[in-house]
Amino acid sequence: MNHWQLVLSVLLVSSAFGLFLHFTRGKLTKKYSNEVSFDQLNVGHELGKKATILQFKTEYCSICPGVKRQINELIKNDKGISFYEIDAVERIDLAKKLHVKSSPTILFFNESGLEEGRIIGAPKRDQLRNTLEKITTIKMEITNAN
Amino acid sequence: MQIDARGPRFGAAITLVVLLLVIYFDSPILLAIQTLVWAIGAFAGPHKSPYGYIFKTLVKPRLKSVGELENVKPPQFAQLVGFIFGVVGLVGVAIGSPTVFLIATAFALAAAFLNAVFNFCLGCEMYLLLVRARLIR
Numbered sequence: 281m282n283h284w285q286l287v288l289s290v291l292l293v294s295s296a297f298g299l300f301l302h303f304t305r306g307k308l309t310k311k312y313s314n315e316v317s318f319d320q321l322n323v324g325h326e327l328g329k330k331a332t333i334l335q336f337k338t339e340y341c342s343i344c345p346g347v348k349r350q351i352n353e354l355i356k357n358d359k360g361i362s363f364y365e366i367d368a369v370e371r372i373d374l375a376k377k378l379h380v381k382s383s384p385t386i387l388f389f390n391e392s393g394l395e396e397g398r399i400i401g402a403p404k405r406d407q408l409r410n411t412l413e414k415i416t417t418i419k420m421e422i423t424n425a426n
Numbered sequence: 427m428q429i430d431a432r433g434p435r436f437g438a439a440i441t442l443v444v445l446l447l448v449i450y451f452d453s454p455i456l457l458a459i460q461t462l463v464w465a466i467g468a469f470a471g472p473h474k475s476p477y478g479y480i481f482k483t484l485v486k487p488r489l490k491s492v493g494e495l496e497n498v499k500p501p502q503f504a505q506l507v508g509f510i511f512g513v514v515g516l517v518g519v520a521i522g523s524p525t526v527f528l529i530a531t532a533f534a535l536a537a538a539f540l541n542a543v544f545n546f547c548l549g550c551e552m553y554l555l556l557v558r559a560r561l562i563r
Contacts, residue, residue, distance in 0.1 A: 283449050286532060294536040298544035301551075338557075340549030342431070342500035368554050376558065382551050401550070 305401025308411050318393030321374060328362030330416040331396075332389040336368040336375060341383040343402045351386070354408055361412065390415050429473045430493040434501035436485060437467070437477035438541035441508065445535040449528070454519040457531060461512030467505030471498050475505070500549040504541065507548055508534050 318327050323334065333351060337344035348365055355361045368375040368383055378387065378395075386399045388411055396415050399407065441460065448456045467475035473482065486493075511534035518526025540546035556562045 283452070283528075286528060287446060287449055287535070290532045290536050291539060294539045295543075297536075298540050298546060301546065302544060336554075338549065338553050339497075340500045340503040340553040342496045342547050343550060345497070346494075369557050372557060375554065380554070381558070382554055384550070 301401070306399060306403045306407065308397045308399055308403075308407060310397060316377065318389045321377065323364065323366070323374065325364045326362065327389065327393050328360060328391070330358070330360030330391055331362075331412060332393070333361065333363045333412075334387045334389070335363070335365045336378075336380045336383055336385045336387075337365055338368050338383045344384045347384045347386070347402050350403070350405065351408065354405070354412070358416075361416065388412070388415055427471070427498045428495040429471075429478075429498050429501070430481070430486060431496040432489070432493045433478055433481040433486075434472050434504065435542060435545060436481045437472060437475065437501075438504075438538045440477050440480075441538040442535065442542050445531055445538055448531050449535065452524075454516065454527065457512060457515050457519075457527070460534075461509060461516060464505050464509035464512050468502060468509045472501045472505055473498065500547060503553060504537070504548040507537065507552070511537070 318332060325332075333355070335344070335348060335351065337348070344365075351363050355363055366374065368380055368385075374380075378385075380387075382400060384401065386403065388396045388398065390396050397411065399411070403411075441463075444456060444460050447453065448460065463475050463477060467478070472478050511530045515527045515530035515534070518524070518528075518530060537546075537548060541548065553562075
């Protein structure tokens with residue numbers, strides 16, 4: 281393989297990987313399992329009355345602070361939704377139990393403490409809002425900052 | 427510490443060009459220079475590397491919009507990963523293995539390409555996996 285073939289191959293594979301991430305990150309995916317409920321996880325926080333959001337972060341995640349701000353903004357008028365941010369390295373036990381492999385990973389739990397789904401990567405505002413609406417089944421009053 | 431988030435992406439674009447030149451000219455010297463840039467970025471911070479300095483003095487003053495700020499640690503982690511690839515490539519040269527040199531440079535090229543084009547967050551995708559695999563704390 282000559283040098284240009286190598287460069288072309290690297291750029292092609294990287295482009296495919298980049299596009300894969302672009303189209304898969306930030307979207308609601310299916311829950312991993314219903315085997316473990318929030319109460320059994322020993323998160324150290326209480327379950328929200330309507331829903332609970334857990335965001336796993338690491339200190340090397342550049343987009344995590346922005347996602348945290350986005351979620352806080354979205355739920356600020358709804359006291360029934362609890363939001364907790366967890367450092368995945370400090371709680372590696374929890375990260376492993378919940379199959380968290382990258383940051384941010386945002387898990388949504390319903391009022392019974394069962395996982396309803398998760399978003400890996402930075403979610404779009406509509407995606408977050410729709411997910412919460414689906415879980416809580418209550419139309420949220422959201423101040424549209426845009 | 428917070429830095430302009432556009433700086434590391436600008437640095438990745440320059441790195442991409444440098445690494446293309448490394449492969450085209452088969453140049454360990456260029457890779458050594460790039461590895462030095464990564465070392466400064468990894469150990470002193472990306473804002474103190476030559477590319478960070480160029481961004482701060484020549485590019486940023488010409489940008490009209492105000493950039494978002496980000497923590498310095500994620501781009502610093504990416505610089506460290508680049509530094510490791512650079513060292514591996516140079517070790518390849520030292521032991522007379524052009525294959526190691528080319529493969530390490532190709533990995534660094536892929537990371538720089540993903541960062542420059544897709545704004546790929548290496549720390550988001552890799553750090554936790556490395557911790558889980560017990561390769562780092």
